[in-house]
Amino acid sequence: MAFIKRPVIDQKSPVTGGNIVNDEDYFVIKMYRTLSGVVNNKTVEKVQNLFDSFKYKYSFRREDVQKIFDVKKSRASEIISQLLESGLIEDAEPTKYKFKK
Numbered sequence: 001m002a003f004i005k006r007p008v009i010d011q012k013s014p015v016t017g018g019n020i021v022n023d024e025d026y027f028v029i030k031m032y033r034t035l036s037g038v039v040n041n042k043t044v045e046k047v048q049n050l051f052d053s054f055k056y057k058y059s060f061r062r063e064d065v066q067k068i069f070d071v072k073k074s075r076a077s078e079i080i081s082q083l084l085e086s087g088l089i090e091d092a093e094p095t096k097y098k099f100k101k
Helices: 023-035 041-054 062-069 073-086
Strands: 089-093 096-099
Touching: 023 041, 041 062, 041 096, 062 073, 073 089, 073 096
Parallel strands: none
Antiparallel strands: 089 096
16 A cells, blocks of 8 residues: 655745735734834834724824824824834825825
8 A cells, every 4th residue: 555645734834825915914014013112012003003994095194193092283293204204104195194005
């Protein structure tokens, strides 16, 4: 009787071929790579909330950042500047921003 050799799968090795990452997972990976060690965990969580509200599809204003982060106008502007510098968001229109893919 002949035995058929089956390939051994190493659970720790990355899967190659055919991986499709959805927008949410892609953003989370990008966000943690960009913001890890730069901002605190609470800020990362709020950025995730902002993304969950607008995704890549919709633009948002500073007022939206104020509301989601529960901060004043000046702090919301600082957060937007930090997100622009990190490449997570981009200008969409005057006074509007959009998450960057």
